Amino acid sequence: MKTEVDNILETYKGAKRDSLIPILQKLQENEGFLSKESVEKVSKYINVPTSKIYGVATFYNQFKFSPPGKYHIQVCRGTACHVLGSATVLSEIENALKIKTEQTTTDGLFSIEVVACIGACGLAPVISVNGEFHAQVTAESIHEILNTYREKEAKDEK
Amino acid sequence: MKNSNKKFLVEKVLNNTKPFDKNTLLTLKQITKEENNKPIIYIGAGTCGLGAGAGKTKIAIEQYLETNNIDAEIIAVGCIGLCSSEPIMDVKLPNKQRVSFEKVNNTDVNNILDDVFANKINPKHILAQFKSDTQEKWDNVIDISEHPFFEKQERIVLENCGIIDPTSIEEYIAKGGYKAYLNTIRNYKSKEICDLIEESGLRGRGGGGFSTGKKWKFSLNTEADQKYFICNADEGDPGAFMDRAVIEGDPHKLIEGQAISAFAIGATKAYIYIRAEYPLAIERLEIALKKAKEYGLIGKNIFGTGVDLDFIIKKGAGAFVCGEETALIHSIEGKRGMPRPRPPFPAVSGLFEKPTIINNVETLANIAWIINNGAGNFNKYGTATSKGTKVFALSGKITLTGLVEVAMGTTIREIIYNIGGGILNNKKFKSVQMGGPSGGCVVEQNLDIQIDYESLVEIGAMMGSGGMVVMDEETCMVDVAKFFMSFIQRESCGKCIPCREGTGRMLEILELITTKPDNSSNDALVRFRGIMELESLADVIKDTSLCGLGQSAPNPVLSTLKWFKHEYEEHIFDRKCDAGVCQSLRIFKIDVDKCTGCTICAKKCPTDAIIGSRKAAHYIIDDKCIGCGTCDEVCKFDAIEIL
Ligand SMILES: Cc1cc2nc3c(=O)[nH]c(=O)nc-3n(C[C@H](O)[C@H](O)[C@H](O)COP(=O)(O)O)c2cc1C
Numbered sequence: 001m002k003t004e005v006d007n008i009l010e011t012y013k014g015a016k017r018d019s020l021i022p023i024l025q026k027l028q029e030n031e032g033f034l035s036k037e038s039v040e041k042v043s044k045y046i047n048v049p050t051s052k053i054y055g056v057a058t059f060y061n062q063f064k065f066s067p068p069g070k071y072h073i074q075v076c077r078g079t080a081c082h083v084l085g086s087a088t089v090l091s092e093i094e095n096a097l098k099i100k101t102e103q104t105t106t107d108g109l110f111s112i113e114v115v116a117c118i119g120a121c122g123l124a125p126v127i128s129v130n131g132e133f134h135a136q137v138t139a140e141s142i143h144e145i146l147n148t149y150r151e152k153e154a155k156d157e158k
Numbered sequence: 159m160k161n162s163n164k165k166f167l168v169e170k171v172l173n174n175t176k177p178f179d180k181n182t183l184l185t186l187k188q189i190t191k192e193e194n195n196k197p198i199i200y201i202g203a204g205t206c207g208l209g210a211g212a213g214k215t216k217i218a219i220e221q222y223l224e225t226n227n228i229d230a231e232i233i234a235v236g237c238i239g240l241c242s243s244e245p246i247m248d249v250k251l252p253n254k255q256r257v258s259f260e261k262v263n264n265t266d267v268n269n270i271l272d273d274v275f276a277n278k279i280n281p282k283h284i285l286a287q288f289k290s291d292t293q294e295k296w297d298n299v300i301d302i303s304e305h306p307f308f309e310k311q312e313r314i315v316l317e318n319c320g321i322i323d324p325t326s327i328e329e330y331i332a333k334g335g336y337k338a339y340l341n342t343i344r345n346y347k348s349k350e351i352c353d354l355i356e357e358s359g360l361r362g363r364g365g366g367g368f369s370t371g372k373k374w375k376f377s378l379n380t381e382a383d384q385k386y387f388i389c390n391a392d393e394g395d396p397g398a399f400m401d402r403a404v405i406e407g408d409p410h411k412l413i414e415g416q417a418i419s420a421f422a423i424g425a426t427k428a429y430i431y432i433r434a435e436y437p438l439a440i441e442r443l444e445i446a447l448k449k450a451k452e453y454g455l456i457g458k459n460i461f462g463t464g465v466d467l468d469f470i471i472k473k474g475a476g477a478f479v480c481g482e483e484t485a486l487i488h489s490i491e492g493k494r495g496m497p498r499p500r501p502p503f504p505a506v507s508g509l510f511e512k513p514t515i516i517n518n519v520e521t522l523a524n525i526a527w528i529i530n531n532g533a534g535n536f537n538k539y540g541t542a543t544s545k546g547t548k549v550f551a552l553s554g555k556i557t558l559t560g561l562v563e564v565a566m567g568t569t570i571r572e573i574i575y576n577i578g579g580g581i582l583n584n585k586k587f588k589s590v591q592m593g594g595p596s597g598g599c600v601v602e603q604n605l606d607i608q609i610d611y612e613s614l615v616e617i618g619a620m621m622g623s624g625g626m627v628v629m630d631e632e633t634c635m636v637d638v639a640k641f642f643m644s645f646i647q648r649e650s651c652g653k654c655i656p657c658r659e660g661t662g663r664m665l666e667i668l669e670l671i672t673t674k675p676d677n678s679s680n681d682a683l684v685r686f687r688g689i690m691e692l693e694s695l696a697d698v699i700k701d702t703s704l705c706g707l708g709q710s711a712p713n714p715v716l717s718t719l720k721w722f723k724h725e726y727e728e729h730i731f732d733r734k735c736d737a738g739v740c741q742s743l744r745i746f747k748i749d750v751d752k753c754t755g756c757t758i759c760a761k762k763c764p765t766d767a768i769i770g771s772r773k774a775a776h777y778i779i780d781d782k783c784i785g786c787g788t789c790d791e792v793c794k795f796d797a798i799e800i801l
Pocket residue numbers: 361362363364365366367368370390391392393394395478479480481482483516517518519521522623705706707
């Protein structure tokens with residue numbers, strides 16, 4: 001049976017080594033992370049050993065090897081955000097969710113990632129949840145933001 | 159409408175060499191929306207605008223139009239550069255000048271639009287209006303060029319940002335876009351373009367500051383069956399966001415600039431290497447490239463000139479070092495993004511071992527302007543060694559944040575105080591960090607130097623990509639040094655030992671200085687030795703690292719050591735952080751007169767460092783306290799003091 005991974009790989013017919021990163025990006029976009037199975041498939045497809053693929057994938061910050069939460073929180077730790085207190089924001093999020101950076105909550109709802117700069121430095125500190133930006137966050141507003149996602153989730157469940 | 163526009167633009171504009179007739183001019187004004195029949199509402203929806211709530215504002219506008227039965231067009235534009243005023247909404251009524259409102263949250267929309275449609279201006283939100291010789295002015299509204307933030311700016315790179323619809327190639331062409339490109343490939347030889355750019359004095363805006371025209375010639379003069387031109391849109395310096403703004407707000411400017419540049423070296427394949435953290439920019443770029451292809455501006459045999467050019471977008475995968483040329487090339491080739499020694503330089507042997515030129519986004523965004531206006535009009539701006547303008551990204555503790563484009567040679571004081579409105583909340587200026595992780599800080603006494611590549615290096619800072627992070631009295635400079643060191647240490651690719659191990663060691667020393675000692679005996683001595691070692695360690699790393707990342711890694715530390723030695727000493731000897739940033743150095747005390755013994759602090763303390771019985775004053779055990787400040791936050795009686 002054909003899986004989604006096969007379908008994605010098919011769009012890269014005749015792909016060579018220089019397509020490796022785009023393929024991995026596409027797979028991660030689809031699955032949220034790179035599973036062992038899909039890396040093995042890529043390896044067969046473009047004829048590059050899995051060891052080499054992991055060598056490349058682990059080099060880049062973007063690639064993840066375990067599933068992220070349903071709401072993936074990226075906290076900017078760039079210079080502007082740092083100067084305006086992103087360290088406090090990060091620890092507040094970690095405390096509120098009772099997880100550390102790079103971890104996922106046990107209910108699978110939230111995960112935290114630290115990124116270098118989102119490019120909205122004029123509105124620091126900035127976080128992004130599933131690509132949705134929140135500017136000038138404070139230790140207080142974090143809780144409101146998290147709650148809106150929790151509420152959304154509760155609604156979705158009904 | 160769109161298709162007839164295309165026919166018109168190709169025939170009457172792109173293929174036309176004579177002055178425009180009256181009808182053409184009118185149609186052009188309709189396309190650029192200077193002449194409009196129904197109202198247009200623009201909303202600044204760049205990444206920063208969206209972060210500030212432009213998405214919600216847009217929904218409110220849509221609802222307003224629907225409830226009031228108004229037929230108007232809504233256009234999402236990029237960012238005009240004044241981030242602290244986002245969300246920004248512009249209104250263009252028929253026959254009236256376009257007028258711009260700031261800080262428009264969703265709840266403000268109704269009031270502002272009610273007023274505008276009644277020909278009134280909401281005084282609380284008005285920003286400025288845009289000049290037009292055919293449209294009626296609004297009374298008592300300043301022109302955008304008189305606004306203090308814009309007044310001193312010279313906009314070449316940012317000229318269209320926040321103004322034109324970034325998804326409309328029609329508007330770009332109607333404003334004179336792609337004229338420079340067609341002129342280039344129709345009338346010039348590659349070498350002539352290289353000469354012109356060299357004469358303009360344009361230097362790389364990505365950090366190195368190498369003469370762009372000279373660099374191109376290395377590739378032009380290398381024989382090869384295939385050459386590549388890469389745009390570096392990796393924008394790794396945290397605190398810089400001009401490349402993002404250009405791509406989000408005016409993507410065709412980059413494409414046109416890069417197309418001209420590719421022709422100048424004889425490249426037929428162009429790559430844009432853009433960081434994955436910029437999804438909106440990538441989307442806008444994809445749309446723009448598709449449109450340019452539809453117009454025949456990229457592809458095979460462009461406008462019958464025999465010139466070919468293909469564009470490929472490559473998304474970065476989150477590695478700072480991939481901004482370095484050779485690492486970037488490895489990344490495009492699908493490998494680990496590690497730099498290699500140079501020579502051979504990429505200009506001679508780069509991507510897939512073919513001659514490759516890499517230029518930064520801002521560098522390329524200048525090219526079309528130079529072709530249109532001539533080298534002389536470009537190099538009239540600037541200092542003896544640095545010509546043209548430079549975009550700076552203002553952020554941190556400053557009143558007005560955003561992007562400013564000024565002529566080279568402007569003073570830093572001018573940018574911070576006159577354009578940026580001074581320090582946030584009237585606090586005291588401490589320093590401004592320039593050049594990101596490779597740069598350094600500029601202190602009060604150097605604020606009056608004229609910005610150029612050389613003058614900044616002289617005072618221990620760097621142009622870098624143009625990030626300017628302003629710091630005030632509440633910023634700890636040792637902490638800033640530690641911040642950059644931990645960034646660099648994380649991002650070091652690990653290939654060469656001085657960078658991999660050296661940055662780790664430097665970070666260790668800085669951590670020792672900024673955290674509370676666990677054993678107090680000869681600790682001050684260890685810390686002092688650490689700071690002595692920092693400097694020699696820095697020298698070794700600078701001299702022996704393979705690439706620019708390592709070679710410049712110690713800069714933030716050296717620069718803070720030079721200008722803020724007293725802060726280091728205070729951390730080492732007094733174990734104090736005056737700015738109150740280094741958490742674990744903070745010493746807390748409970749004011750026994752204010753403490754009511756409510757026990758909340760003792761309950762919340764993560765390390766059980768607070769003792770005391772109910773209804774009696776509590777005490778903090780210093781040895782256990784980690785300085786987190788939780789007690790201070792939870793105390794309702796203001797009984798916690800920081801010593
Ligand atoms: C560690 C490191 C990171 C860099 N990051 C960037 C970057 O993010 N963007 C950029 O344009 N140049 C960056 N550069 C500079 C590039 O290597 C290169 O010099 C530049 O893209 C050339 O373009 P220009 O001549 O137009 O400035 C970086 C250099 C180093 C050593």
